[in-house]
Amino acid sequence: MTSKRSDINGKAVHFETNTKSSVCFFLGGDSVTLIGNVEFVEDRELQEAVWKETDRKFFKKGIDDPKFRLIRFHTIEATFWIEGKFRTCKYK
Numbered sequence: 001m002t003s004k005r006s007d008i009n010g011k012a013v014h015f016e017t018n019t020k021s022s023v024c025f026f027l028g029g030d031s032v033t034l035i036g037n038v039e040f041v042e043d044r045e046l047q048e049a050v051w052k053e054t055d056r057k058f059f060k061k062g063i064d065d066p067k068f069r070l071i072r073f074h075t076i077e078a079t080f081w082i083e084g085k086f087r088t089c090k091y092k
Contacts, residue, residue, distance in 0.1 A: 012069045015040070021073060029084075035077040041070040 015021070019037040041047060047063050047070050059065035079088045 012040075012071075015071065023073065029081075031081045033079045034073070034075045035079075036073055036075040038071045038073050041072050046070070 015038050019039065020035075021038045022033060022035045024031060024033045044063070047068075050070060051063055055068075056062060059068040062068075075091055077088065077090050080086070
């Protein structure tokens with residue numbers, strides 16, 4: 001979930017024109033980096049399943065708030081560095 005608060009520098013605005021994205025997880029000396037693409041989720045049922053009332057502090061109108069954007073990440077490549085061993089996997 002992200003916000004379309006900034007029309008200039010916001011993630012949602014960026015993803016409207018460039019869907020490339022990455023996520024990195026790091027714990028101790030180990031890491032996993034995922035590279036992929038994002039898409040905006042417009043499915044109301046899925047938005048409701050993810051929505052939590054505590055999100056209302058950011059999105060006053062709930063799911064109907066025009067700043068609310070739900071995104072889905074699709075991994076195309078993962079790089080692992082676990083216990084000193086390196087591996088990259090590509091996904092379709």
